[in-house]
Protein backbone atom coordinates (compact mmCIF):
# COMPACT_ATOMS: atom_id res chain seq x y z
CA UNK A 546 0.00 0.00 0.00
CA UNK A 547 2.55 2.50 1.20
CA UNK A 548 4.73 1.76 -1.82
CA UNK A 549 1.88 2.26 -4.27
CA UNK A 550 1.15 5.68 -2.75
CA UNK A 551 4.81 6.71 -2.87
CA UNK A 552 5.00 5.73 -6.52
CA UNK A 553 1.84 7.72 -7.23
CA UNK A 554 3.31 10.74 -5.45
CA UNK A 555 6.50 10.62 -7.53
CA UNK A 556 4.55 10.31 -10.79
CA UNK A 557 2.31 13.23 -9.93
CA UNK A 558 5.16 15.50 -8.82
CA UNK A 559 6.77 14.82 -12.16
CA UNK A 560 3.57 15.56 -14.03
CA UNK A 561 2.92 18.89 -12.26
CA UNK A 562 6.43 20.39 -12.50
CA UNK A 563 5.43 22.75 -15.32
CA UNK A 564 2.27 23.88 -13.51
CA UNK A 565 4.23 24.50 -10.30
CA UNK A 566 6.64 26.68 -12.24
CA UNK A 567 3.75 28.82 -13.51
CA UNK A 568 2.43 29.14 -9.95
CA UNK A 569 5.84 30.31 -8.73
CA UNK A 570 6.01 32.94 -11.45
CA UNK A 571 2.62 34.37 -10.50
CA UNK A 572 3.62 34.38 -6.81
CA UNK A 573 6.76 36.33 -7.64
CA UNK A 574 4.78 38.84 -9.72
CA UNK A 575 2.22 39.39 -6.95
CA UNK A 576 4.86 39.59 -4.21
CA UNK A 577 6.48 42.37 -6.21
CA UNK A 578 3.10 44.09 -6.53
CA UNK A 579 2.46 43.98 -2.77
CA UNK A 580 6.02 44.94 -1.87
CA UNK A 581 6.02 47.91 -4.25
CA UNK A 582 2.74 49.16 -2.78
CA UNK A 583 4.09 48.84 0.78
CA UNK A 584 7.27 50.72 -0.17
CA UNK A 585 5.48 53.45 -2.09
CA UNK A 586 3.00 54.06 0.70
CA UNK A 587 5.75 53.98 3.31
CA UNK A 588 4.28 51.37 5.63
CA UNK A 589 5.95 51.61 9.02
CA UNK A 590 5.81 50.25 12.54
CA UNK A 591 3.57 53.17 13.52
CA UNK A 592 0.76 51.70 11.40
CA UNK A 593 0.67 48.53 13.50
CA UNK A 594 -0.51 50.32 16.65
CA UNK A 595 -3.93 49.35 17.87
CA UNK A 596 -6.87 51.73 18.16
CA UNK A 597 -9.86 51.70 20.50
CA UNK A 598 -13.26 53.35 20.87
CA UNK A 599 -14.53 55.22 17.82
CA UNK A 600 -11.01 55.16 16.35
CA UNK A 601 -11.35 58.40 14.37
CA UNK A 602 -8.22 59.10 12.36
CA UNK A 603 -6.71 55.62 12.83
CA UNK A 604 -3.63 55.86 10.60
CA UNK A 605 -3.08 52.11 10.59
CA UNK A 606 -6.59 51.44 9.31
CA UNK A 607 -6.37 54.23 6.72
CA UNK A 608 -2.98 53.10 5.41
CA UNK A 609 -4.11 49.48 5.11
CA UNK A 610 -7.11 50.57 3.06
CA UNK A 611 -4.90 52.69 0.81
CA UNK A 612 -2.70 49.66 0.35
CA UNK A 613 -5.59 47.40 -0.65
CA UNK A 614 -6.87 50.03 -3.08
CA UNK A 615 -3.43 50.30 -4.69
CA UNK A 616 -2.90 46.55 -4.96
CA UNK A 617 -6.35 46.00 -6.50
CA UNK A 618 -5.99 49.10 -8.76
CA UNK A 619 -9.15 50.51 -7.21
CA UNK A 620 -10.17 53.99 -6.06
CA UNK A 621 -11.12 53.03 -2.55
CA UNK A 622 -11.21 50.20 -0.03
CA UNK A 623 -12.81 49.06 3.22
CA UNK A 624 -10.73 46.46 5.08
CA UNK A 625 -12.24 45.63 8.43
CA UNK A 626 -12.25 43.01 11.11
CA UNK A 627 -15.80 44.22 11.84
CA UNK A 628 -16.86 42.09 8.87
CA UNK A 629 -17.57 38.74 10.48
CA UNK A 630 -17.06 36.80 7.24
CA UNK A 631 -16.92 37.02 3.47
CA UNK A 632 -20.69 36.72 3.25
CA UNK A 633 -21.02 39.76 5.51
CA UNK A 634 -18.75 41.85 3.26
CA UNK A 635 -20.62 40.71 0.13
CA UNK A 636 -24.01 41.39 1.72
CA UNK A 637 -22.81 44.85 2.79
CA UNK A 638 -22.09 45.71 -0.85
CA UNK A 639 -25.52 44.51 -2.01
CA UNK A 640 -27.48 46.22 0.78
CA UNK A 641 -25.35 49.35 0.37
CA UNK A 642 -26.05 49.76 -3.33
CA UNK A 643 -29.50 48.28 -4.00
CA UNK A 644 -32.80 50.02 -3.27
CA UNK A 645 -36.43 48.81 -3.45
CA UNK A 646 -37.49 47.84 -7.01
CA UNK A 647 -33.90 47.74 -8.22
CA UNK A 648 -33.11 44.76 -10.37
CA UNK A 649 -30.05 42.58 -9.86
CA UNK A 650 -28.92 39.60 -11.85
CA UNK A 651 -26.46 36.81 -11.13
CA UNK A 652 -24.54 36.01 -14.29
CA UNK A 653 -22.95 32.85 -12.89
CA UNK A 654 -26.01 30.88 -11.85
CA UNK A 655 -27.03 30.18 -8.28
CA UNK A 656 -24.55 31.99 -6.03
CA UNK A 657 -22.64 30.49 -3.09
CA UNK A 658 -25.04 28.90 -0.58
CA UNK A 659 -24.77 31.61 2.08
CA UNK A 660 -25.41 34.30 -0.56
CA UNK A 661 -28.72 32.70 -1.50
CA UNK A 662 -29.96 33.42 2.02
CA UNK A 663 -28.81 37.02 1.68
CA UNK A 664 -30.50 37.52 -1.69
CA UNK A 665 -33.75 35.60 -1.62
CA UNK A 666 -34.21 32.74 0.85
CA UNK A 667 -33.65 34.33 4.23
CA UNK A 668 -35.44 36.54 6.74
CA UNK A 669 -34.24 40.07 6.12
CA UNK A 670 -33.10 39.17 2.61
CA UNK A 671 -32.86 41.64 -0.27
CA UNK A 672 -36.08 40.17 -1.62
CA UNK A 673 -37.94 41.25 1.54
CA UNK A 674 -36.73 44.78 0.82
CA UNK A 675 -38.21 44.64 -2.68
CA UNK A 676 -35.10 43.94 -4.74
CA UNK A 677 -35.90 42.03 -7.92
CA UNK A 678 -33.57 39.10 -8.54
CA UNK A 679 -32.87 36.93 -11.58
CA UNK A 680 -30.10 34.50 -12.36
CA UNK A 681 -28.75 32.95 -15.51
CA UNK A 682 -26.29 30.12 -15.70
CA UNK A 683 -24.77 30.04 -19.09
CA UNK A 684 -21.17 29.48 -18.14
CA UNK A 685 -21.37 26.07 -19.80
CA UNK A 686 -22.91 27.33 -23.03
CA UNK A 687 -20.84 28.09 -26.07
CA UNK A 688 -22.08 31.60 -26.79
CA UNK A 689 -22.08 32.65 -23.13
CA UNK A 690 -20.96 36.19 -23.80
CA UNK A 691 -23.71 36.83 -26.37
CA UNK A 692 -26.31 35.39 -24.04
CA UNK A 693 -25.22 37.83 -21.35
CA UNK A 694 -26.06 40.72 -23.64
CA UNK A 695 -29.60 39.40 -23.97
CA UNK A 696 -30.11 39.14 -20.23
CA UNK A 697 -29.05 42.68 -19.26
CA UNK A 698 -31.60 45.46 -19.66
CA UNK A 699 -31.29 49.24 -19.25
CA UNK A 700 -33.00 48.67 -15.89
CA UNK A 701 -30.46 46.20 -14.51
CA UNK A 702 -28.86 48.00 -11.57
CA UNK A 703 -26.29 45.38 -10.56
CA UNK A 704 -24.77 42.26 -12.06
CA UNK A 705 -23.15 39.73 -9.75
CA UNK A 706 -20.29 37.57 -10.97
CA UNK A 707 -18.89 34.84 -8.75
CA UNK A 708 -15.31 34.10 -9.73
CA UNK A 709 -14.92 30.87 -7.80
CA UNK A 710 -16.92 27.71 -8.40
CA UNK A 711 -18.21 27.59 -4.82
CA UNK A 712 -20.04 24.34 -4.09
CA UNK A 713 -20.64 23.47 -7.73
CA UNK A 714 -18.61 21.91 -10.46
CA UNK A 715 -19.07 24.73 -12.92
CA UNK A 716 -15.96 26.29 -14.35
CA UNK A 717 -14.12 28.84 -12.24
CA UNK A 718 -13.77 32.10 -14.11
CA UNK A 719 -10.37 33.48 -15.00
CA UNK A 720 -9.69 37.21 -15.12
CA UNK A 721 -9.86 37.00 -18.93
CA UNK A 722 -13.37 35.52 -18.65
CA UNK A 723 -14.39 38.29 -16.26
CA UNK A 724 -13.03 40.88 -18.68
CA UNK A 725 -15.23 39.52 -21.48
CA UNK A 726 -18.31 39.44 -19.25
CA UNK A 727 -17.72 43.03 -18.06
CA UNK A 728 -17.37 44.24 -21.65
CA UNK A 729 -20.58 42.45 -22.66
CA UNK A 730 -22.53 43.95 -19.75
CA UNK A 731 -21.24 47.50 -20.23
CA UNK A 732 -21.96 47.34 -23.98
CA UNK A 733 -25.67 47.00 -23.17
CA UNK A 734 -25.85 49.07 -20.00
CA UNK A 735 -22.84 51.19 -19.09
CA UNK A 736 -24.45 52.14 -15.77
CA UNK A 737 -24.94 48.59 -14.55
CA UNK A 738 -22.75 48.05 -11.48
CA UNK A 739 -20.58 44.96 -11.91
CA UNK A 740 -19.90 43.29 -8.59
CA UNK A 741 -17.48 40.37 -8.36
CA UNK A 742 -17.47 37.90 -5.48
CA UNK A 743 -13.68 37.49 -5.41
CA UNK A 744 -13.53 34.88 -2.62
CA UNK A 745 -10.64 32.44 -3.23
CA UNK A 746 -9.55 34.39 -6.31
CA UNK A 747 -6.99 36.81 -4.86
CA UNK A 748 -3.42 36.45 -6.13
CA UNK A 749 -4.17 33.34 -8.17
CA UNK A 750 -3.55 35.34 -11.35
CA UNK A 751 -1.54 38.43 -12.18
CA UNK A 752 -4.58 40.70 -12.42
CA UNK A 753 -7.61 41.23 -10.17
CA UNK A 754 -11.22 41.85 -11.31
CA UNK A 755 -11.14 45.67 -11.05
CA UNK A 756 -8.45 45.62 -13.74
CA UNK A 757 -10.82 43.62 -15.93
CA UNK A 758 -13.68 46.11 -15.68
CA UNK A 759 -15.48 45.24 -12.42
CA UNK A 760 -16.78 48.22 -10.41
CA UNK A 761 -16.60 46.70 -6.96
CA UNK A 762 -15.41 43.40 -5.46
CA UNK A 763 -15.42 41.80 -2.02
CA UNK A 764 -13.97 38.86 -0.18
CA UNK A 765 -12.90 37.30 3.09
CA UNK A 766 -9.70 37.91 5.04
CA UNK A 767 -9.53 34.31 6.24
CA UNK A 768 -9.05 33.15 2.67
CA UNK A 769 -6.19 34.03 0.27
CA UNK A 770 -5.68 37.71 1.02
CA UNK A 771 -5.21 37.30 4.78
CA UNK A 772 -2.18 35.11 4.16
CA UNK A 773 -3.19 32.79 7.00
CA UNK A 774 -2.47 35.45 9.63
CA UNK A 775 -5.59 37.63 9.54
CA UNK A 776 -7.71 36.49 12.51
CA UNK A 777 -11.06 37.51 10.94
CA UNK A 778 -12.54 40.13 8.61
CA UNK A 779 -13.47 41.04 5.08
CA UNK A 780 -12.65 43.58 2.41
CA UNK A 781 -14.43 45.62 -0.22
CA UNK A 782 -12.58 47.53 -2.94
CA UNK A 783 -13.87 49.46 -5.93
CA UNK A 784 -15.22 52.78 -7.15
CA UNK A 785 -15.20 55.44 -4.47
CA UNK A 786 -18.93 56.20 -4.49
CA UNK A 787 -19.86 52.51 -4.35
CA UNK A 788 -17.46 51.68 -1.50
CA UNK A 789 -18.88 54.68 0.35
CA UNK A 790 -22.42 53.34 -0.04
CA UNK A 791 -21.26 50.01 1.37
CA UNK A 792 -19.55 51.76 4.28
CA UNK A 793 -22.88 53.28 5.37
CA UNK A 794 -24.26 49.76 5.61
CA UNK A 795 -21.23 48.45 7.50
CA UNK A 796 -21.53 51.13 10.20
CA UNK A 797 -24.34 53.68 9.86
CA UNK A 798 -25.43 56.30 7.33
CA UNK A 799 -23.27 59.38 7.83
CA UNK A 800 -20.53 57.50 9.68
CA UNK A 801 -19.25 55.13 7.03
CA UNK A 802 -15.61 54.17 7.10
CA UNK A 803 -14.47 56.94 9.45
CA UNK A 804 -14.90 54.77 12.54
CA UNK A 805 -13.89 51.28 13.54
CA UNK A 806 -11.29 50.22 16.12
CA UNK A 807 -8.63 47.77 15.08
CA UNK A 808 -8.30 46.12 18.51
CA UNK A 809 -4.85 44.64 18.15
CA UNK A 810 -5.17 43.29 14.62
CA UNK A 811 -3.19 45.68 12.36
CA UNK A 812 0.18 43.90 12.21
CA UNK A 813 -1.52 40.59 11.40
CA UNK A 814 -3.45 42.18 8.53
CA UNK A 815 -0.35 43.86 7.08
CA UNK A 816 1.91 40.87 7.54
CA UNK A 817 -0.76 38.49 6.22
CA UNK A 818 -1.16 40.65 3.12
CA UNK A 819 2.60 40.52 2.59
CA UNK A 820 2.60 36.72 2.83
CA UNK A 821 -0.59 36.24 0.83
CA UNK A 822 0.92 35.78 -2.67
CA UNK A 823 3.24 33.06 -1.34
CA UNK A 824 0.60 31.34 0.78
CA UNK A 825 -1.83 31.39 -2.15
CA UNK A 826 0.85 29.67 -4.24
CA UNK A 827 1.27 26.98 -1.57
CA UNK A 828 -2.47 26.37 -1.61
CA UNK A 829 -2.51 26.24 -5.41
CA UNK A 830 0.24 23.64 -5.44
CA UNK A 831 -1.77 21.53 -3.00
CA UNK A 832 -4.81 21.80 -5.30
CA UNK A 833 -2.83 20.83 -8.40
CA UNK A 834 -1.19 17.94 -6.58
CA UNK A 835 -4.59 16.69 -5.38
CA UNK A 836 -5.95 16.85 -8.94
CA UNK A 837 -3.04 14.73 -10.10
CA UNK A 838 -3.45 12.14 -7.35
CA UNK A 839 -7.23 11.71 -7.49
CA UNK A 840 -7.51 11.71 -11.27
CA UNK A 841 -4.97 8.88 -11.32
CA UNK A 842 -7.12 7.05 -8.79
CA UNK A 843 -10.02 7.28 -11.25
CA UNK A 844 -12.06 10.19 -9.88
CA UNK A 845 -13.34 13.14 -11.86
CA UNK A 846 -11.50 16.29 -10.81
CA UNK A 847 -12.36 19.95 -11.47
CA UNK A 848 -10.24 21.67 -12.63
CA UNK A 849 -8.11 19.06 -14.38
CA UNK A 850 -4.50 18.80 -13.23
CA UNK A 851 -3.02 21.04 -15.92
CA UNK A 852 -5.91 23.48 -16.39
CA UNK A 853 -5.38 27.19 -15.91
CA UNK A 854 -6.76 28.10 -12.51
CA UNK A 855 -8.84 31.04 -11.33
CA UNK A 856 -9.15 30.04 -7.67
CA UNK A 857 -7.56 27.73 -5.08
CA UNK A 858 -10.38 25.19 -4.92
CA UNK A 859 -10.01 21.63 -6.07
CA UNK A 860 -13.20 19.63 -6.50
CA UNK A 861 -13.11 15.85 -6.59
CA UNK A 862 -16.28 13.91 -7.38
CA UNK A 863 -16.37 10.96 -5.01
CA UNK A 864 -19.88 9.76 -6.00
CA UNK A 865 -20.68 8.33 -2.59
CA UNK A 866 -21.40 9.75 0.87
CA UNK A 867 -19.08 7.31 2.68
CA UNK A 868 -16.12 8.33 0.55
CA UNK A 869 -16.86 12.01 1.06
CA UNK A 870 -16.88 11.43 4.80
CA UNK A 871 -13.73 9.26 4.70
CA UNK A 872 -11.91 11.95 2.72
CA UNK A 873 -12.79 14.74 5.12
CA UNK A 874 -11.91 12.61 8.14
CA UNK A 875 -8.42 11.99 6.72
CA UNK A 876 -7.83 15.71 6.17
CA UNK A 877 -8.94 16.42 9.74
CA UNK A 878 -6.72 13.67 11.14
CA UNK A 879 -3.68 15.21 9.46
CA UNK A 880 -4.33 18.73 10.71
CA UNK A 881 -2.10 20.57 13.19
CA UNK A 882 -5.12 21.51 15.34
CA UNK A 883 -7.96 19.24 16.51
CA UNK A 884 -6.46 16.24 14.74
CA UNK A 885 -8.27 13.93 17.17
CA UNK A 886 -11.73 15.27 16.22
CA UNK A 887 -13.83 13.24 13.79
CA UNK A 888 -15.96 15.47 11.55
CA UNK A 889 -19.57 14.59 10.80
CA UNK A 890 -22.18 16.03 8.44
CA UNK A 891 -24.44 18.67 10.02
CA UNK A 892 -27.11 21.27 9.20
CA UNK A 893 -24.92 24.33 9.01
CA UNK A 894 -26.66 27.74 9.21
CA UNK A 895 -26.96 29.31 5.76
CA UNK A 896 -26.51 26.05 3.82
CA UNK A 897 -29.27 24.11 2.03
CA UNK A 898 -28.02 20.54 2.47
CA UNK A 899 -26.11 18.85 5.25
CA UNK A 900 -22.44 19.75 5.01
CA UNK A 901 -19.33 17.98 6.26
CA UNK A 902 -16.30 20.09 7.00
CA UNK A 903 -12.75 19.24 7.93
CA UNK A 904 -10.80 22.19 9.23
CA UNK A 905 -8.09 21.67 11.81
CA UNK A 906 -7.04 25.27 11.55
CA UNK A 907 -5.33 27.87 13.72
CA UNK A 908 -7.95 30.45 12.74
CA UNK A 909 -11.39 28.89 13.14
CA UNK A 910 -12.82 27.89 9.76
CA UNK A 911 -10.03 29.60 7.81
CA UNK A 912 -10.11 28.05 4.39
CA UNK A 913 -6.70 29.37 3.32
CA UNK A 914 -5.54 26.74 5.80
CA UNK A 915 -5.92 23.19 4.56
CA UNK A 916 -9.59 22.29 4.68
CA UNK A 917 -12.03 20.04 2.91
CA UNK A 918 -15.77 20.19 2.79
CA UNK A 919 -18.76 19.27 0.75
CA UNK A 920 -22.55 19.16 0.86
CA UNK A 921 -24.10 15.70 1.13
CA UNK A 922 -25.74 15.69 -2.27
CA UNK A 923 -24.97 14.25 -5.71
CA UNK A 924 -22.27 13.95 -7.00
CA UNK A 925 -20.74 13.93 -3.50
CA UNK A 926 -17.98 16.24 -4.55
CA UNK A 927 -15.40 17.18 -1.98
CA UNK A 928 -13.98 20.69 -2.18
CA UNK A 929 -10.42 20.87 -1.02
CA UNK A 930 -8.69 24.16 -0.48
CA UNK A 931 -5.88 25.90 1.28
CA UNK A 932 -2.69 24.74 2.86
CA UNK A 933 -0.30 27.21 4.45
CA UNK A 934 2.55 25.01 3.27
CA UNK A 935 2.59 22.63 0.33
CA UNK A 936 4.41 20.08 2.49
CA UNK A 937 1.42 19.84 4.81
CA UNK A 938 -1.07 19.66 1.94
CA UNK A 939 0.91 16.81 0.39
CA UNK A 940 0.96 14.75 3.59
CA UNK A 941 -2.78 15.13 4.19
CA UNK A 942 -3.76 14.55 0.54
CA UNK A 943 -1.81 11.30 0.44
CA UNK A 944 -3.50 10.23 3.68
CA UNK A 945 -6.90 10.96 2.11
CA UNK A 946 -5.89 8.96 -0.96
CA UNK A 947 -4.96 6.01 1.23
CA UNK A 948 -8.28 6.28 3.04
CA UNK A 949 -10.19 6.15 -0.27
CA UNK A 950 -8.25 3.16 -1.53
CA UNK A 951 -9.04 1.35 1.72
CA UNK A 952 -12.73 2.42 1.82
Ligand SMILES: *Cc1c(COP(=O)(O)O)cnc(C)c1O
Pocket residue numbers: 630631632633635657659660707709710711742744745765
Ligand atom coordinates in the same frame (compact mmCIF):
# COMPACT_ATOMS: atom_id res chain seq x y z
C1 LIG B 1 -16.17 31.63 1.07
C2 LIG B 1 -17.06 32.21 0.05
C3 LIG B 1 -18.02 33.16 0.36
C4 LIG B 1 -18.21 33.71 1.75
O1 LIG B 1 -18.14 32.76 2.71
P1 LIG B 1 -17.83 33.09 4.23
O2 LIG B 1 -17.75 31.74 4.81
O3 LIG B 1 -18.98 33.88 4.72
O4 LIG B 1 -16.57 33.84 4.31
C5 LIG B 1 -18.80 33.66 -0.66
N1 LIG B 1 -18.64 33.26 -1.92
C6 LIG B 1 -17.71 32.36 -2.26
C7 LIG B 1 -17.55 31.96 -3.69
C8 LIG B 1 -16.89 31.80 -1.30
O5 LIG B 1 -15.96 30.93 -1.64
